[in-house]
Amino acid sequence: MEQVLRRKQKGNLARAFYRFKKNPLSLVGLSIILVMILIAILAPFIAPYPGDSAGAVHFKQMFQPPSWKHPFGTDEVGRDVLSRVIFGSRISLMLGIVVLFVAVGVGIPLGLFAGYLGGKVESVIMRITDIFLAIPPLVLALAVTAVLERNLYNSMFAIAFTWWPWYTRLAYGEALSKKEEDFVEVSESLGASRTYIMFREILPNMTSSLLVKITLDMGYAILVGAALGFLGLGAQPPTPEWGTLVSLGRIHLPKMWWLSTFAGLAIFITVLGFNLLGDGLRDFFDVEVE
Amino acid sequence: MNRALIRTEGLCKYFFRSSGLLQRREIVIRAADAVDVTARTGETLALVGESGSGKTTLGKTMIRIYKPTKGKIWFNKEDISSIVGAKLKKHRQYMQMVFQDPTSALNPRKTVVDIVGLPLKIHQSSSRAACRARVRELLEMVELPADFLYRYPHALSGGQKQRVGVARALALNPLLIVLDEPTSALDVSVQAKLLALLEQLRGQFKLTYIYISHDLGVVRNISDRTVVMYLGQIMEAAPTAELFKRPLHPYTKALLSAIPIISDEEQDIIPEEITLKGEIPSPLDVPSGCRFISRCQEKTSICKSKEPRLIEIDNDHYVKCHQCFSSSQQTPEEVATQCP
Amino acid sequence: MTVLSIANLKIHFDTIDGTAKVLDDVCLSVNEAEVVGLVGETGCGKSVTAKTILGSLPMPPGKVLDGKILFFGDDLLKLDKHDRHRVMSEKMSYIPQDPMASLNPVFTVGEQMGDLIRWQGRRRVGPLEFLGLRRGRHNAVAKAVKLLDRVEIPAPKEIVRRYPIELSGGMRQRVLIAMALIGRPSLLIADEPTTALDVTIQKGVLTLIEEKVEEEELSVLYITHNLGVARRLCNRVYVMYGGAIAETAKTKDLLKDPIHPYTCGLISSIPKLTGDEFKGIDGRIPDYIDPPTGCRFHPRCPQLMPICGQEKPELIEVKDDHLVACHLFSRGGGR
Numbered sequence: 001m002e003q004v005l006r007r008k009q010k011g012n013l014a015r016a017f018y019r020f021k022k023n024p025l026s027l028v029g030l031s032i033i034l035v036m037i038l039i040a041i042l043a044p045f046i047a048p049y050p051g052d053s054a055g056a057v058h059f060k061q062m063f064q065p066p067s068w069k070h071p072f073g074t075d076e077v078g079r080d081v082l083s084r085v086i087f088g089s090r091i092s093l094m095l096g097i098v099v100l101f102v103a104v105g106v107g108i109p110l111g112l113f114a115g116y117l118g119g120k121v122e123s124v125i126m127r128i129t130d131i132f133l134a135i136p137p138l139v140l141a142l143a144v145t146a147v148l149e150r151n152l153y154n155s156m157f158a159i160a161f162t163w164w165p166w167y168t169r170l171a172y173g174e175a176l177s178k179k180e181e182d183f184v185e186v187s188e189s190l191g192a193s194r195t196y197i198m199f200r201e202i203l204p205n206m207t208s209s210l211l212v213k214i215t216l217d218m219g220y221a222i223l224v225g226a227a228l229g230f231l232g233l234g235a236q237p238p239t240p241e242w243g244t245l246v247s248l249g250r251i252h253l254p255k256m257w258w259l260s261t262f263a264g265l266a267i268f269i270t271v272l273g274f275n276l277l278g279d280g281l282r283d284f285f286d287v288e289v290e
Numbered sequence: 291m292n293r294a295l296i297r298t299e300g301l302c303k304y305f306f307r308s309s310g311l312l313q314r315r316e317i318v319i320r321a322a323d324a325v326d327v328t329a330r331t332g333e334t335l336a337l338v339g340e341s342g343s344g345k346t347t348l349g350k351t352m353i354r355i356y357k358p359t360k361g362k363i364w365f366n367k368e369d370i371s372s373i374v375g376a377k378l379k380k381h382r383q384y385m386q387m388v389f390q391d392p393t394s395a396l397n398p399r400k401t402v403v404d405i406v407g408l409p410l411k412i413h414q415s416s417s418r419a420a421c422r423a424r425v426r427e428l429l430e431m432v433e434l435p436a437d438f439l440y441r442y443p444h445a446l447s448g449g450q451k452q453r454v455g456v457a458r459a460l461a462l463n464p465l466l467i468v469l470d471e472p473t474s475a476l477d478v479s480v481q482a483k484l485l486a487l488l489e490q491l492r493g494q495f496k497l498t499y500i501y502i503s504h505d506l507g508v509v510r511n512i513s514d515r516t517v518v519m520y521l522g523q524i525m526e527a528a529p530t531a532e533l534f535k536r537p538l539h540p541y542t543k544a545l546l547s548a549i550p551i552i553s554d555e556e557q558d559i560i561p562e563e564i565t566l567k568g569e570i571p572s573p574l575d576v577p578s579g580c581r582f583i584s585r586c587q588e589k590t591s592i593c594k595s596k597e598p599r600l601i602e603i604d605n606d607h608y609v610k611c612h613q614c615f616s617s618s619q620q621t622p623e624e625v626a627t628q629c630p
Numbered sequence: 631m632t633v634l635s636i637a638n639l640k641i642h643f644d645t646i647d648g649t650a651k652v653l654d655d656v657c658l659s660v661n662e663a664e665v666v667g668l669v670g671e672t673g674c675g676k677s678v679t680a681k682t683i684l685g686s687l688p689m690p691p692g693k694v695l696d697g698k699i700l701f702f703g704d705d706l707l708k709l710d711k712h713d714r715h716r717v718m719s720e721k722m723s724y725i726p727q728d729p730m731a732s733l734n735p736v737f738t739v740g741e742q743m744g745d746l747i748r749w750q751g752r753r754r755v756g757p758l759e760f761l762g763l764r765r766g767r768h769n770a771v772a773k774a775v776k777l778l779d780r781v782e783i784p785a786p787k788e789i790v791r792r793y794p795i796e797l798s799g800g801m802r803q804r805v806l807i808a809m810a811l812i813g814r815p816s817l818l819i820a821d822e823p824t825t826a827l828d829v830t831i832q833k834g835v836l837t838l839i840e841e842k843v844e845e846e847e848l849s850v851l852y853i854t855h856n857l858g859v860a861r862r863l864c865n866r867v868y869v870m871y872g873g874a875i876a877e878t879a880k881t882k883d884l885l886k887d888p889i890h891p892y893t894c895g896l897i898s899s900i901p902k903l904t905g906d907e908f909k910g911i912d913g914r915i916p917d918y919i920d921p922p923t924g925c926r927f928h929p930r931c932p933q934l935m936p937i938c939g940q941e942k943p944e945l946i947e948v949k950d951d952h953l954v955a956c957h958l959f960s961r962g963g964g965r
Contacts, residue, residue, distance in 0.1 A: 477672050504829060534903065550861065556904055
């Protein structure tokens with residue numbers, strides 16, 4: 001009978017955390033994200049003036065600079081900017097999640113089919129993917145929103161529409177390399193169905209690169225959503241989407257700087273958080289592969 | 291003598307490439323070319339050769355991991371060369387394979403129970419509990435502790451991973467197992483234990499093995515019959531003891547001469563000191579006539595122009611070499627002395 | 631004269647699970663014009679030993695606790711980077727296991743050999759030379775062709791223009807041997823250079839190494855797990871287990887008359903052409919983080935005695951030039 005180690009081996013989770021700890025910036029990124037998520041979930045409870053997030057109007061208090069009563073000041077109709085920024089986090093995070101959900105859900109299976117099945121399937125899927133990849137994402141999103149009615153949901157759809165090809169390409173590359181591995185040949189020789197092999201043999205081996213990309217993409221998706229909002233093509237006022245907030249406050253710069261600045265800062269910090277976390281994850285997984 | 295469990299007749303496996311405007315398929319590699327080989331029930335047949343010899347391709351084609359290009363395969367007197375679908379799936383249960391590299395043969399993201407239980411899920415639609423029980427049984431057969439069920443491959447040593455591979459191969463109670471250099475990635479002391487286990491399992495479950503290897507030392511000790519391959523063809527085939535006592539083909543002799551042996555007793559077994567010049571030709575560029583011609587030191591003009599046939603010299607001892615068989619009138623003894 | 635001498639080398643390696651005590655008092659020596667084999671299985675520490683000599687072991691997380699590596703009298707561990715580099719590039723050379731890892735895939739053989747021929751041993755290269763604008767380039771390639779011819783590569787003029795990926799495994803290894811001999815080293819460290827090669831090709835490469843050793847009066851530290859190869863090539867052999875030397879002797883003596891239970895187990899594990907019975911060794915390699923007390927082989931030893939788990943055996947000379955680290959022969963243990 002095979003002997004086993006005498007001493008207790010550290011669990012997988014403990015090892016993972018130990019390695020992750022080595023990179024302090026990624027911990028910063030993780031903290032930022034966790035705080036943002038918390039803010040988004042608890043928005044109605046922590047915003048000082050929850051009513052201001054939508055249609056409330058207080059003309060008497062408009063354009064007030066930051067004070068104890070309104071830490072981020074008030075906007076052109078007297079709404080508390082802090083509350084609006086807090087509620088804006090819900091919109092941005094939701095946008096990121098929905099976009100990625102669709103992009104991954106559509107892109108990954110397409111890439112798996114193309115990579116594993118090859119032949120005509122591969123040609124068709126990859127050529128279509130190449131076409132989409134050739135157009136800059138923002139331009140394509142603009143084009144789509146120009147055709148549709150301008151609202152938040154359509155802007156999410158537009159962004160997702162431009163995002164899926166990157167996941168197809170990722171899955172395609174991974175599928176091509178993993179399908180040559182012996183364990184895939186074993187499953188084939190046992191008579192496993194092609195679907196099983198794609199989703200239960202190959203896909204689980206992609207999770208590390210997938211996770212890194214999703215994390216980094218969250219930041220970019222939020223940025224593109226804010227860009228659309230800024231251009232007036234996404235969420236419409238009075239929805240407190242960060243990009244829209246920046247756009248509305250732009251004409252009042254630099255005198256009433258608080259209208260745009262805090263929303264802009266929120267975008268910056270969130271995207272930074274996702275970037276740091278994503279970079280940290282990438283380093284983390286690299287070592288693991290080694 | 292036992293009857294044949296699996297037999298091939300003129301089996302060819304070529305790899306193609308489509309090229310040109312008309313996408314014409316052209317043959318690029320003749321990995322296995324017109325091979326006739328037989329494995330008898332309960333015996334271990336060894337396929338020996340170096341890289342490019344086609345031994346792995348042959349093994350995989352025989353059990354239909356690859357689809358044969360030409361020729362026939364008979365399994366238990368049934369022609370399995372071109373069966374597909376449900377019929378093929380049924381036959382897969384009888385023929386299993388253990389792979390060379392233990393690390394890439396196991397999906398790093400799956401636990402042992404999922405890996406070993408996969409054949410059960412596919413062929414027997416077992417419930418999870420039944421699967422678990424059977425996997426526990428299989429782990430015991432390969433002498434691994436039951437708490438390996440939920441381990442991941444990266445937590446196992448090379449020898450342990452290989453045992454998992456063997457357990458997986460045994461899951462469906464096969465008749466034939468093809469072992470593709472199962473010990474070449476392992477240390478010598480671990481190898482010996484694995485080979486002992488394989489031998490014990492063979493007796494216990496009345497298995498037939500096709501053992502693919504480049505290591506003549508191992509082959510000498512575990513196989514009943516040995517087939518020597520070079521560039522996709524059989525050069526010599528004989529019962530193992532006979533092959534080592536009386537190697538006839540120049541390549542077989544060169545192989546024996548090249549083994550790094552460790553004792554003087556083994557030195558006496560090696561017929562003569564031969565160092566082959568040159569390299570193994572690329573399978574993309576197979577020479578005409580005898581395939582061994584570029585490195586053979588006994589060649590004559592006929593070797594270049596005409597491909598020799600695989601001919602039975604003696605009791606079950608086949609050779610494919612012009613220098614060994616020039617006239618059909620000669621007796622086996624005369625022929626044997628004629629071999630260089 | 632002693633070219634290389636390692637004494638009491640002790641190396642620890644920090645890992646996530648704790649400190650791995652990978653080398654435990656390693657002692658070995660290589661004399662002039664001799665081929666010394668370092669034989670052991672996976673995880674015995676032979677690669678770590680080679681890497682420490684070459685200075686390529688990352689020093690955190692690794693650390694040297696004790697020991698000396700004397701190369702022509704200089705302790706390599708005590709030299710600063712500059713001196714160490716100078717000493718080693720002049721007199722030491724290395725052939726790795728995987729030739730593809732050492733040959734740059736985007737340069738031809740001729741370019742790589744040419745670089746080595748021109749710049750061997752130099753730490754700085756001027757920008758003009760780097761761009762190949764000085765005259766030395768053509769001569770270097772011609773010299774490369776000559777060197778390739780001496781390692782019996784057919785059509786060397788062709789080969790210098792090829793990329794590594796176009797060559798077969800055996801040819802790549804010959805190229806590496808040629809490159810390793812460019813600086814006329816005194817010591818060659820070979821880390822299992824033929825393991826990945828076919829056996830008929832391996833024979834050719836081993837013959838080549840043999841010839842070169844004689845021609846250049848090289849000393850070689852040949853690392854391998856294959857006792858048969860050691861028998862062919864090495865005058866003396868060190869058998870390594872668990873980070874320490876278990877036994878050492880002249881190759882003939884070790885194979886005919888092995889003393890250490892591990893060596894005996896190793897030899898009996900090898901399947902022989904004679905068809906004699908072969909069996910493995912029970913147990914598994916030691917856990918370097920929590921190694922067995924006393925002799926690291928004792929949990930697997932068929933001739934276990936109580937003292938084996940308590941005290942570490944010293945390397946003792948049992949016969950002419952035949953040393954063993956085993957309590958069967960120590961004063962505390964037996965004969």
